Amino acid sequence: MTAINRRRALSGSAAIAVGVPVLAACGSDSSNAEDSSGSDDTGSGDSGDSAGGDNGGGGTSGEVLASAADVPVGGCFVVSGAKVVVTQPSEGDFKAFTAVCTHRGCLVESSTEGDIPCPCHSSKFSLDDGSPLAGPATTALEAVEISVDGDSISRA
Numbered sequence: 758m759t760a761i762n763r764r765r766a767l768s769g770s771a772a773i774a775v776g777v778p779v780l781a782a783c784g785s786d787s788s789n790a791e792d793s794s795g796s797d798d799t800g801s802g803d804s805g806d807s808a809g810g811d812n813g814g815g816g817t818s819g820e821v822l823a824s825a826a827d828v829p830v831g832g833c834f835v836v837s838g839a840k841v842v843v844t845q846p847s848e849g850d851f852k853a854f855t856a857v858c859t860h861r862g863c864l865v866e867s868s869t870e871g872d873i874p875c876p877c878h879s880s881k882f883s884l885d886d887g888s889p890l891a892g893p894a895t896t897a898l899e900a901v902e903i904s905v906d907g908d909s910i911s912r913a
């Protein structure tokens with residue numbers, strides 16, 4: 758009787774060891790950790806007026822974001838602290854958007870590849886208007902008003 762109980766106990770622990778899940782990490786920079794503290798955006802509306810969210814849209818007017826030289830032509834430059842991505846779709850034409858991905862809130866990445874990529878689930882956004890070019894994101898990045906003075910790009 759004791760032997761049977763011991764056998765059962767051993768087989769039970771083996772089953773537990775086999776049941777340990779294997780987690781696969783998706784590649785992303787440590788600087789780009791998901792920030793789920795702000796909001797639960799699943800299914801949220803597209804009005805873009807959600808106060809309280811820290812999505813880069815509420816910075817101080819006049820805040821210097823980048824120098825024009827930081828932003829590649831046909832690419833984008835992420836200002837991590839401000840959570841803003843500045844783009845230059847064509848030479849001398851600068852635009853800016855929130856750098857917070859509309860899918861799950863990761864920060865998008867700087868790029869020279871003709872779009873704004875998100876490292877978390879591979880969404881891509883337009884340099885021109887922040888609209889989604891590839892999912893899973895379905896909502897555009899919110900525009901951020903900027904002014905360009907010489908080589909300096911600031912929040913308008």
Ligand code: FES
Nearest residue numbers: 858860861875878
């Ligand atoms: Fe950007 Fe999922 S958080 S694609």
